[in-house]
Amino acid sequence: NGSSERLTLDAIVIGAGVAGLYQLYRLREQGLKVKVFETASNVGGTWYWNRYPGARFDSEAYIYQYFFSEDLYKGWSWSERFPAQPEIERWLNYVADRCDLRKDVYFNTTIKSAHFNEGTERWILETDAGLTIDAQFVITCCGMLSAPLTSTFAGQDTFKGQLFHTARWPKEPVDFSGKRVGIIGNGATGIQVIQTIADKVGHLKVFMRTPQYIIAMRNPKYGNEEVAAYKDRFHELAKTLPHTFSGFEYSFENGAWADLLPEQRREILETIWNDGSLKLWLASFSELFYDQSVCDEISEFVREKMRERITDPKLRDLLIPSDYGFGTHRVPLETNYLEAYLQPNVEIVSVKNNPIECVTPEGIKTADGTVHALDIIILATGFDAGSGALTRIDIRGRGARSLKEDWSRDIRTNMGLQIYGYPNLFTTGAPLAPSAALCNMTTCLQQQVDWISNCIKYLHDNNLKVIETTKEAEDQWVKHHDDIANKTLMTKTNSWYMGSNVEGKPRRLLSYIGGVGAYRQKCDEVAAEAYRGFIMS
Numbered sequence: 001n002g003s004s005e006r007l008t009l010d011a012i013v014i015g016a017g018v019a020g021l022y023q024l025y026r027l028r029e030q031g032l033k034v035k036v037f038e039t040a041s042n043v044g045g046t047w048y049w050n051r052y053p054g055a056r057f058d059s060e061a062y063i064y065q066y067f068f069s070e071d072l073y074k075g076w077s078w079s080e081r082f083p084a085q086p087e088i089e090r091w092l093n094y095v096a097d098r099c100d101l102r103k104d105v106y107f108n109t110t111i112k113s114a115h116f117n118e119g120t121e122r123w124i125l126e127t128d129a130g131l132t133i134d135a136q137f138v139i140t141c142c143g144m145l146s147a148p149l150t151s152t153f154a155g156q157d158t159f160k161g162q163l164f165h166t167a168r169w170p171k172e173p174v175d176f177s178g179k180r181v182g183i184i185g186n187g188a189t190g191i192q193v194i195q196t197i198a199d200k201v202g203h204l205k206v207f208m209r210t211p212q213y214i215i216a217m218r219n220p221k222y223g224n225e226e227v228a229a230y231k232d233r234f235h236e237l238a239k240t241l242p243h244t245f246s247g248f249e250y251s252f253e254n255g256a257w258a259d260l261l262p263e264q265r266r267e268i269l270e271t272i273w274n275d276g277s278l279k280l281w282l283a284s285f286s287e288l289f290y291d292q293s294v295c296d297e298i299s300e301f302v303r304e305k306m307r308e309r310i311t312d313p314k315l316r317d318l319l320i321p322s323d324y325g326f327g328t329h330r331v332p333l334e335t336n337y338l339e340a341y342l343q344p345n346v347e348i349v350s351v352k353n354n355p356i357e358c359v360t361p362e363g364i365k366t367a368d369g370t371v372h373a374l375d376i377i378i379l380a381t382g383f384d385a386g387s388g389a390l391t392r393i394d395i396r397g398r399g400a401r402s403l404k405e406d407w408s409r410d411i412r413t414n415m416g417l418q419i420y421g422y423p424n425l426f427t428t429g430a431p432l433a434p435s436a437a438l439c440n441m442t443t444c445l446q447q448q449v450d451w452i453s454n455c456i457k458y459l460h461d462n463n464l465k466v467i468e469t470t471k472e473a474e475d476q477w478v479k480h481h482d483d484i485a486n487k488t489l490m491t492k493t494n495s496w497y498m499g500s501n502v503e504g505k506p507r508r509l510l511s512y513i514g515g516v517g518a519y520r521q522k523c524d525e526v527a528a529e530a531y532r533g534f535i536m537s
């Protein structure tokens with residue numbers, strides 16, 4: 001608005017989601033003058049934006065939690081094992097209210113640029129509201145999956161009906177009754193939408209390029225007894241979660257695949273399958289991640305489970321994956337997803353060999369020239385993961401180097417916490433740290449926020465003003481990350497984890513896969529050795 005208001009802060013936090021709220025809490029406790037800037041009109045981050053039908057946790061609610069306050073944990077009662085978005089959004093509002101966080105958040109305000117001033121060694125940030133902020137530290141809490149791919153197809157703006165990306169879903173209810181609806185995308189998001197709206201729409205066309213392996217979500221409701229039982233486990237969970245492979249409750253505890261007889265393996269897989277959670281992926285057998293023959297066997301186990309529910313050979317061909325392995329993509333949890341395709345009003349349009357060409361005023365046009373007439377188009381087409389939220393801000397470090405340009409060549413960080421050339425910029429949920437399903441996000445984000453907060457305290461206690469990673473330490477981390485990643489099957493397939501869903505994006509596994517517990521230990525060691533690999537002045 002052209003005003004030249006200026007705000008001077010010790011620290012600015014970008015984003016008021018799971019990480020940003022806790023980061024604000026921690027830095028305020030440490031006595032810093034800190035404010036959060038948030039594009040949305042309220043707190044919640046992912047859980048504010050993703051209000052599409054069927055959005056819910058794939059993490060058990062009682063572990064997708066803050067563990068810094070027993071009172072906070074025990075003051076909230078979940079209604080089921082994997083609650084839906086409205087309940088999650090209410091919970092984050094409860095956290096904001098209970099910790100009195102809202103007063104330090106600027107809502108409806110987007111950070112457009114963040115430039116490091118080498119003269120003052122401080123950051124200058126500009127908002128879309130014309131506010132200038134001068135801050136010593138910048139902490140990005142922008143989320144791993146928060147930059148939606150909203151403009152995937154030519155002609156989208158010519159469409160006469162309604163068109164929504166799932167991560168920009170309107171607050172007002174969408175009326176599906178009698179409507180011809182098309183959905184593009186059947187990842188974790190698309191699956192949740194499809195199974196939820198199939199019986200509410202007139203006709204549903206699912207434009208499917210790659211079928212998904214699935215895990216049946218078992219989602220019991222919680223009564224007083226279940227709630228009391230998980231609340232009793234607060235200390236145990238707080239102690240164990242940070243040291244597991246994936247920040248979930250479960251660890252690999254079934255022994256080595258090779259030591260077991262086929263019937264023993266089968267029994268273990270059946271037990272885990274019947275429990276229904278990401279455990280089948282993240283804590284059945286670690287060999288799944290790197291041994292092709294184990295991956296093949298577990299893939300066949302899941303295909304068999306899918307075949308039991310889908311008997312029509314044509315549907316089986318369309319819905320059951322055959323050309324990649326289970327767990328090399330994110331595995332979605334589902335409830336009656338496959339059964340949605342048994343309804344007469346639901347149809348699969350395979351776009352594997354007949355890709356979508358464009359959106360027309362009437363609907364979706366495929367390469368064979370067919371125009372599929374639609375009233376509503378849903379884009380469940382995913383995100384520019386990991387890097388997108390940061391490259392959409394004009395971030396400039398030493399020598400005015402641009403993060404967008406740096407990361408257009410190669411996406412690198414030191415432990416996902418700092419980037420060479422960008423002093424006093426800390427990142428959470430960033431590339432090369434464990435995140436998004438390879439970590440239960442609350443576990444990893446709290447650990448990262450704690451590390452950053454402790455680092456800022458260390459600087460303060462030692463009368464230091466600036467911290468930045470050395471190039472060597474960043475190189476070492478990238479190499480360590482790649483060494484582990486390249487042994488896994490995840491790097492041999494295409495998915496957002498590898499950046500392959502965004503044209504031209506440098507290819508690298510975006511999430512650290514060495515394990516959450518191991519990552520934490522490495523971060524702690526660096527801190528204990530007076531921030532080895534970082535220069536402080």
Ligand code: NA7
Binds near residue numbers: 189381383
């Ligand atoms: P994903 O997992 O990236 O899924 C995107 C889906 O959109 C996937 O099925 C894609 O098919 C499909 N897609 C994208 N572009 C096209 C085009 N041009 N044509 C056809 N189909 C297309 O995003 P989600 O939102 O489901 O999940 C992201 C993460 O959020 C999830 O993993 C959880 O961690 C939470 P493709 O597989 O590329 O053939």
